[in-house]
Amino acid sequence: MTSLPDRQNTVALVEQAQRDGARLARACDIVGVSVRTYQRWSTPQGTCADARPDARRPVPHNKLSEVERAVIITLCNQPHYRSRPPAYIVADQADEGCYIASESTFYRVLRDHDQNHHRGRDKAPEGRRAPTTHRADAPNQLWSWDVSWLPGPICGAWWYLYLIVDVFSRKIVGHEVYAAETGELASELVEKAHWREHLALRDKPLILHSDNGSPMKAATFLQKLYDLGITPSRSRPRVSNDNAYSEALFRTLKYRPGFPAKGFANLEQAREWVLGFVHWYNTEHRHSALNYVTPDQRHSGEATSILANRRATYEQARNAHPERWPGAIRNFGLPDAVDLNPEKASHC
Structure with a gap:
């Protein structure tokens, strides 16, 4: 609700704009009303305050009486019900x-009496x-x-693929396959990619986004990022969509024809296959998000x-042959900027 001083100020601004020659609709649009x-705010008696807080509203005909509400509270506080939810x-x-009221009514009455709280050892929803x-x-x-x-x-044995992708260009700038998943190995990967891209003398900071895995939060890895001048960024817990570029790249890799779905025989075979994939992806793959350039x-x-061209x-x-082109030609542009998890508009 808009306070009376804010209403008076808004009405005064609109009236001043009208005296200066502005149209009413345009003046209202600028002040946001x-x-x-x-x-409604501007009356012959002056600017009126919001009457809703003091309005007298009729009591719903189906509202529970105080006696019925007391019955619900008494029932819920009985020894065999005091730890049970209203649905039970x-x-x-x-x-x-016996029917007294609905589940939602039970919840509402308990909430009004400050008896509806989170219980148990698990963390309350946030x-x-x-x-x-x-x-x-x-x-x-x-x-x-x-x-x-x-x-x-064999079943249950895995090799660990580390991949770094540039969000703007979709290029894989770093990759390794290891037999373990550790912060030390991740540090080596980032340092190699940093030097390979000649970023030591760059003035603009580099942001490295990831999920919340243990290598991403390892002290060794974070220290390496600070040493290289890289700013770490992480997704929300258990929200894979926040790191969509990496997840989409893994999907492309694992559904690539020739991917050995039954497993790599050894670490060297896995490294050789990934090396071939990276070369194909960076230099031959015409990316649909890049208007089919590599x-x-x-x-x-x-x-x-x-x-x-x-x-x-x-x-x-x-x-x-203009007769064969009823409309405009295809858009061959590329976006000037790429967003990771763009903010939604407030009116959406």
């Missing part, structure tokens, strides 16, 4: 041929925080990484000229 709201109490009373949001408008500003398990030679071309900046080819074809 509708014309009808302004008319209502069902048990129904088995005895509201989920908003995801961490980042934006990259050039390569090597925002990386995403994760560890995935590759099947081994991640390497996007990373190096070649994508702009390649897409411009494609556009020229399409325009030449349309000029040669």
